[in-house]
Amino acid sequence: MVLLTGVTGFVGKVVLHELLRRHAELGVERVLVIVRADSHALARARFRAKVSQSPCFAAEPQGWEKRIHVLAGDVTQPACGLDGDVLAQVRSDVTHAIHCAASVEFSLPLPSATDINVTGALHALELAKSCAHIASFVGVSTAYVTPHESTQERAPLVAHERLVPLPRDADLLYGAIRAGQMEAKRLLAETGHPNTYTFTKCLAEHLLVRRAGKLPITILRPSIVSASRIFPMPGWIDSPAAFAAFVALIGTGRLRVVAGDPDVRLDIVPCDEVARRAALAAFAPPSPSAPRIVHAVAGLEGASPLRLCREQIVAHFEAQPDDGRPRLTWVGRRGVRFRLEHGLRHEIPLRAAAAWSMLALRSDRARMALRLLERQRAIHREFSYFTHATFDFRSSMPLDPPLEPAPYLKAVCAGVQRHLLRPRSRAARPARGRPSSYTSMEH
Numbered sequence: 234m235v236l237l238t239g240v241t242g243f244v245g246k247v248v249l250h251e252l253l254r255r256h257a258e259l260g261v262e263r264v265l266v267i268v269r270a271d272s273h274a275l276a277r278a279r280f281r282a283k284v285s286q287s288p289c290f291a292a293e294p295q296g297w298e299k300r301i302h303v304l305a306g307d308v309t310q311p312a313c314g315l316d317g318d319v320l321a322q323v324r325s326d327v328t329h330a331i332h333c334a335a336s337v338e339f340s341l342p343l344p345s346a347t348d349i350n351v352t353g354a355l356h357a358l359e360l361a362k363s364c365a366h367i368a369s370f371v372g373v374s375t376a377y378v379t380p381h382e383s384t385q386e387r388a389p390l391v392a393h394e395r396l397v398p399l400p401r402d403a404d405l406l407y408g409a410i411r412a413g414q415m416e417a418k419r420l421l422a423e424t425g426h427p428n429t430y431t432f433t434k435c436l437a438e439h440l441l442v443r444r445a446g447k448l449p450i451t452i453l454r455p456s457i458v459s460a461s462r463i464f465p466m467p468g469w470i471d472s473p474a475a476f477a478a479f480v481a482l483i484g485t486g487r488l489r490v491v492a493g494d495p496d497v498r499l500d501i502v503p504c505d506e507v508a509r510r511a512a513l514a515a516f517a518p519p520s521p522s523a524p525r526i527v528h529a530v531a532g533l534e535g536a537s538p539l540r541l542c543r544e545q546i547v548a549h550f551e552a553q554p555d556d557g558r559p560r561l562t563w564v565g566r567r568g569v570r571f572r573l574e575h576g577l578r579h580e581i582p583l584r585a586a587a588a589w590s591m592l593a594l595r596s597d598r599a600r601m602a603l604r605l606l607e608r609q610r611a612i613h614r615e616f617s618y619f620t621h622a623t624f625d626f627r628s629s630m631p632l633d634p635p636l637e638p639a640p641y642l643k644a645v646c647a648g649v650q651r652h653l654l655r656p657r658s659r660a661a662r663p664a665r666g667r668p669s670s671y672t673s674m675e676h
């Protein structure tokens with residue numbers, strides 16, 4: 234039986250799909266999923282609502298859910314929150330573990346990010362180690378654990394499949410954070426990580442490797458995960474985070490200025506390639522005591538230059554507009570010109586729209602304008618690090634066939650439109666008709 238965490242998330246669902254698709258070949262009879270909820274019954278209800286009813290599983294044969302055993306749990310708790318007979322059963326049944334649960338929020342406070350991404354990973358590992366017949370553990374990390382020292386540097390940063398050194402011992406750092414003795418800003422300045430997410434993933438890798446003992450473990454490092462190439466269907470995506478946020482906001486005219494070097498290449502990897510590697514890593518584990526690190530990436534050749542992303546997104550949504558047309562006017566590195574463009578195209582019109590809406594006693598519209606403005610600011614604040622430097626992730630398991638950026642970007646745009654924008658537009662439309670103004674486009 235395979236233990237899977239994070240199944241309600243984007244990657245977790247596609248990993249589950251992969252395990253079901255290849256169950257005969259891999260010998261997967263059942264998958265045990267841990268879902269956050271107050272009781273096992275509520276966990277099953279959440280699983281039905283978030284997973285069973287997802288289009289990701291629409292083509293599964295009837296009765297596929299019988300292969301899934303849903304338990305309520307929380308990775309921040311010891312033994313992932315399991316106890317008693319349920320825990321004993323898990324310990325006797327589980328043979329492989331794939332840990333996908335995490336918080337992908339970049340700006341979570343350090344203690345919370347550590348709780349979910351480090352303590353959570355260690356609890357999943359300890360649970361796996363306590364299973365009598367465990368054969369392997371896969372921990373999903375991120376390729377961005379390697380910090381880019383300077384985003385002014387134009388040459389790609391080469392990142393290898395090995396642990397990234399930390400300035401201090403991993404256990405000491407972990408202990409100090411848990412004791413509340415670490416200040417996030419100072420720590421990130423010391424390690425070079427852009428946010429608490431990539432730092433905590435890096436710390437988790439060190440501790441997982443250190444505590445694996447004789448259990449064969451693989452650290453799987455995806456880059457920016459986006460729409461699937463093939464499974465469960467071309468273009469499948471259900472996370473509005475990361476690159477999908479750019480596609481949706483640019484495509485619908487809500488992002489008019491982007492802070493980023495047009496020549497920078499973004500490493501965007503299809504979700505099904507990540508899932509394929511997760512299953513492979515679980516069922517073809519490394520030798521005991523030899524932890525393995527594997528990138529799940531497009532690679533430099535398959536990475537998408539920002540200028541091509543711009544062209545493809547605009548072309549797609551010009552040809553098939555959603556609720557609003559692309560109005561992207563400027564893409565460039567941070568600096569005076571960026572501040573000017575951002576001020577002219579985002580700050581001034583949206584603040585004016587908010588003020589006007591207040592005068593017209595439409596506080597709902599004013600709030601929407603300010604929310605959109607905050608989103609634009611957050612995108613620039615949080616993603617600038619990734620749009621100003623090219624990472625060259627070396628991979629022992631390159632994509633086969635290699636990714637062709639232009640057709641893949643087309644598939645991503647179509648996927649974002651079909652799976653993220655259209656369902657939201659449908660849900661928003663009946664009450665207030667088709668939105669027409671800049672501000673009303675923010676759902």
Ligand SMILES: NC(=O)c1ccc[n+]([C@@H]2O[C@H](COP(=O)([O-])OP(=O)(O)OC[C@H]3O[C@@H](n4cnc5c(N)ncnc54)[C@H](OP(=O)(O)O)[C@@H]3O)[C@@H](O)[C@H]2O)c1
Nearest residue numbers: 239240241242243244269307308333334335375455457458
């Ligand atoms: N998406 C990317 O671009 C990307 C890139 C590189 C690496 N990754 C890695 O891939 C993995 C999956 O990411 P994702 O994009 O699928 O994220 P996601 O869509 O946000 O899903 C996160 C999953 O983790 C679960 N979770 C969070 N806290 C939990 C807790 N305390 N106990 C149990 N479950 C918990 C969530 O459950 P709830 O439904 O209860 O919140 C959800 O199922 C993560 O390890 C992430 O770091 C993602």
